[in-house]
Amino acid sequence: MHIIQYPHPTLRHKSKPLRRVDAELQKIVREMFDLMYEAKGIGLAANQVDLPWRLFVVNAKSDEGDADRELVFINPVLSRGKGSDEDEEGCLSLPKMYGDVRRSAQIVIEAFSLSGEKIHLELDGMLGRIVQHEYDHLDGVLFIDRLGPTAELAVREDLDDLERRFRTQRELGEIGSDKQIAARLAELEAEYC
């Protein structure tokens, strides 16, 4: 498992709800946390590790020592967005790029935890922002899609670099064709969704 980068097509995949959580999925979630800490991230969605499920992990402290802050959101639903707030965001799938993104100041999220318990949280501040960013991933939306024209211009060159890198990786056979990727995602959906 590794973190995929823009413009990998799985980042644009609209994820499907999970129908079951088994030991294999629990192992995958553990690996997602480990990858996130390694990359010094604070949130990671399943799409970002090339998986098609509505699932993301968060630890606002980005610290393995703070395991009690680990949050897993399965099949999340966001509602009651209130107010609005602008702040800088980055993304592990868009390295070294940052931009101001406008989000709801307050949200309510309902989801299931890894142990199948119902989660109902009212969030604001940094945690509210992370959750909205990760939730976007599940719909195939990236923070660069929410930038204003000036901020978009500022990251354009970095995006071009990533696009060139992606094309090279494809030519070298390190990344499969769109068709191969779609077939793999469909298989994983058939197994769990």
Ligand code: ZN
């Ligand atoms: Zn992200």
